[in-house]
Amino acid sequence: MDVHVVDHPLAKARLSTMRDARTDSAAFRAALHELTVMLVYEATREMPVRIERIHTPVARTDGYALASPPLLVPVLRAGLGMADQAHKLIPDAQMGFVGLARDEETLKPTPYLESLPESLADRPVLVLDPMLATGGSMEYTIRLLTGRGATDVTAICALAAPEGIAHLEKTGLPLRVVTASIDERLNDSGFIVPGLGDAGDRQYGAV
Numbered sequence: 001m002d003v004h005v006v007d008h009p010l011a012k013a014r015l016s017t018m019r020d021a022r023t024d025s026a027a028f029r030a031a032l033h034e035l036t037v038m039l040v041y042e043a044t045r046e047m048p049v050r051i052e053r054i055h056t057p058v059a060r061t062d063g064y065a066l067a068s069p070p071l072l073v074p075v076l077r078a079g080l081g082m083a084d085q086a087h088k089l090i091p092d093a094q095m096g097f098v099g100l101a102r103d104e105e106t107l108k109p110t111p112y113l114e115s116l117p118e119s120l121a122d123r124p125v126l127v128l129d130p131m132l133a134t135g136g137s138m139e140y141t142i143r144l145l146t147g148r149g150a151t152d153v154t155a156i157c158a159l160a161a162p163e164g165i166a167h168l169e170k171t172g173l174p175l176r177v178v179t180a181s182i183d184e185r186l187n188d189s190g191f192i193v194p195g196l197g198d199a200g201d202r203q204y205g206a207v
């Protein structure tokens with residue numbers, strides 16, 4: 001599995017704002033928005049482009065556009081904080097939605113929403129979720145997508161735990177991960193250490 005860490009000073013700065021326990025919800029959301037732009041920018045670097053001749057006011061030249069705009073799939077709730085920024089970068093993208101809540105005891109995802117196009121054959125998919133912890137929520141999401149024919153899936157996460165990466169690797173699912181950090185470990189409650197706490201609660205309040 002290809003894992004790409006976006007190790008850029010500006011990404012580190014936004015991530016540090018998100019990690020800081022003193023950061024309030026509005027500033028946390030703003031930092032996640034900005035980090036999302038950097039992660040999506042890197043994740044789409046190798047995407048095939050369509051070239052067509054265009055006219056500048058001065059001359060003819062090649063114009064570029066994504067050959068096949070990806071499907072964006074934010075995983076609710078926390079992934080919602082990445083959706084608008086990703087969509088601004090790729091305005092032609094269609095968006096699907098998956099809603100999952102991790103059970104605090106078992107750490108297994110409980111699904112409550114699935115809104116996806118019927119067929120995803122030949123369509124790249126970008127899954128947006130700031131946190132990859134045990135990897136259970138991402139595995140669940142990827143299986144929904146591959147069940148609809150997706151073969152080109154990229155998970156875009158602010159943070160990942162080594163345990164979650166290893167878990168996804170073991171599944172053998174066709175997946176690439178783009179993240180700003182692979183942290184140290186998970187704690188006994190399944191939280192990423194040092195992490196940033198609960199990404200959904202920090203954006204929207206505790207449920």
Ligand SMILES: O=P(O)(O)OC[C@H]1O[C@H](OP(=O)(O)OP(=O)(O)O)[C@H](O)[C@@H]1O
Pocket residue numbers: 075076077078079100101102103107109129130131132133134135136137138164190198199200201
């Ligand atoms: O890798 P995992 O161990 O599955 O954990 C990661 C999941 O946990 C968080 O969601 P959460 O269940 O807290 O829901 P929320 O977004 O509504 O807060 C996060 O946004 C991921 O979806």
Ligand SMILES: O=c1cc[nH]c(=O)[nH]1
Pocket residue numbers: 078131133190191192193195196197198199200
């Ligand atoms: O550290 C973690 C782990 C799972 N989900 C979160 O929001 N944070």
Ligand SMILES: [Mg+2]
Pocket residue numbers: 078198199200201
């Ligand atoms: Mg949460």
